[in-house]
Amino acid sequence: MDGVNIDRDDAAHLHEQVAAEIRRAIADGEAKPGERLPTARHLAAVMGVNTNTVLRALRALRDEGLLEMRPRRGIRVIGTPAESELRTKVAELIRLARQQGYTRAELHKMITNAP
Numbered sequence: 001m002d003g004v005n006i007d008r009d010d011a012a013h014l015h016e017q018v019a020a021e022i023r024r025a026i027a028d029g030e031a032k033p034g035e036r037l038p039t040a041r042h043l044a045a046v047m048g049v050n051t052n053t054v055l056r057a058l059r060a061l062r063d064e065g066l067l068e069m070r071p072r073r074g075i076r077v078i079g080t081p082a083e084s085e086l087r088t089k090v091a092e093l094i095r096l097a098r099q100q101g102y103t104r105a106e107l108h109k110m111i112t113n114a115p
Helices: 014-027 040-047 051-063 081-099 104-113
Strands: 067-070 074-077
Touching: 014 040, 014 051, 014 081, 040 051, 051 067, 081 104
Parallel strands: none
Antiparallel strands: 067 074
């Protein structure tokens, strides 16, 4: 990942900046689906941040559906930012449905019957 831009004076948290840099690398094709990323320790050294900061960013990207993290197998890119955006919207929809008292099955039925 070339040209890492971590700004300690920025109001954004460091882990958010790290996640944004990795997200940008995926969007720009520097890291493609199926490719392994360097270890969290290596990324931390390159970015000049703590390893725990990188791990927090990686977990967020995993939750977005961009990365897969497996012990002894490393970190792999599994999605694209477009897929990530869709997964985020789906998660928001599920949260909204829960708040409104709908079950996943009811939500699934609504989606299936939508025009």
